[in-house]
Amino acid sequence: MKFEIITLFPDYFTLSLQQSLIGKAVEKKLFEIEIVNLRDYATDKHRTVDDTPFGGGGGMVLKVEPLDRCLNALGYTRKGKQPAPDSKQRIILTSAAGVPFTQERAIQYSLLERITIVCGHYLGVDERIVQLYDVDEVSIGDYVLTGGEPAAAVMVDAIARLIPQVLGNIGSALDDSYMNQILGTPCYTRPAVYDGVEVPSELMSGNHEEIKRYRRKAAIQKCLQYRPDLVEKADLTDEEIAEVERLRRKNNT
Numbered sequence: 001m002k003f004e005i006i007t008l009f010p011d012y013f014t015l016s017l018q019q020s021l022i023g024k025a026v027e028k029k030l031f032e033i034e035i036v037n038l039r040d041y042a043t044d045k046h047r048t049v050d051d052t053p054f055g056g057g058g059g060m061v062l063k064v065e066p067l068d069r070c071l072n073a074l075g076y077t078r079k080g081k082q083p084a085p086d087s088k089q090r091i092i093l094t095s096a097a098g099v100p101f102t103q104e105r106a107i108q109y110s111l112l113e114r115i116t117i118v119c120g121h122y123l124g125v126d127e128r129i130v131q132l133y134d135v136d137e138v139s140i141g142d143y144v145l146t147g148g149e150p151a152a153a154v155m156v157d158a159i160a161r162l163i164p165q166v167l168g169n170i171g172s173a174l175d176d177s178y179m180n181q182i183l184g185t186p187c188y189t190r191p192a193v194y195d196g197v198e199v200p201s202e203l204m205s206g207n208h209e210e211i212k213r214y215r216r217k218a219a220i221q222k223c224l225q226y227r228p229d230l231v232e233k234a235d236l237t238d239e240e241i242a243e244v245e246r247l248r249r250k251n252n253t
């Protein structure tokens with residue numbers, strides 16, 4: 001898998017993607033990340049990449065020409081001339097107005113061979129880039145960032161950790177929050193008692209069935225508290241549905 005990140009701020013990524021498990025996975029060549037400076041595709045002496053919006057209003061818009069040249073140089077072809085829709089590469093444009101980035105979307109992207117992320121900036125990107133190329137406009141949440149770089153870093157992290165061998169233990173990805181439409185279970189480590197606060201006895205029992213049951217129950221409980229909308233959609237056993245009902249009655253919700 002190769003990620004390409006097209007940005008006006010290459011330095012944003014020099015440290016952030018060299019850390020922790022992602023940095024180690026890059027070192028081990030489990031996937032590649034190439035940072036592409038959009039300014040390298042400007043042709044005037046000021047290396048202009050943005051301009052004021054037609055129709056007025058504040059802010060600046062990323063121009064279509066440098067982006068078009070950049071995508072072309074990376075080997076992408078225009079819509080209609082694209083490889084088959086089952087192609088193993090995607091262009092993602094970070095945008096507050098895009099489709100939500102979810103765990104499901106991260107899983108789909110992790111199966112690709114190449115992902116090119118265009119970091120939107122300023123007011124946005126000239127819409128013609130979306131008209132000219134097959135692009136997924138993707139948002140990481142219902143809030144507005146100053147630029148797409150944090151969104152690109154979030155997406156690379158969430159996708160890359162699903163690539164085989166990036167996480168030492170694949171079990172950790174399977175236990176993820178959202179993986180089964182339910183938030184992750186609360187976890188604890190040593191000491192067993194801290195300032196009088198104890199780790200739940202089930203986790204100390206050594207009984208794998210009991211631990212598994214407790215973890216699932218605690219995850220549902222937490223999910224009900226923070227994301228009741230997810231509980232509605234979750235795949236629950238009869239026993240778990242009864243537990244949700246019991247908790248709802250207890251919490252009067």
Ligand code: ADE
Pocket residue numbers: 094095096097120138139140141142143144145146147148151
């Ligand atoms: N650019 C600005 N806000 C964004 C968001 N929420 N997600 C992705 N890109 C963005």
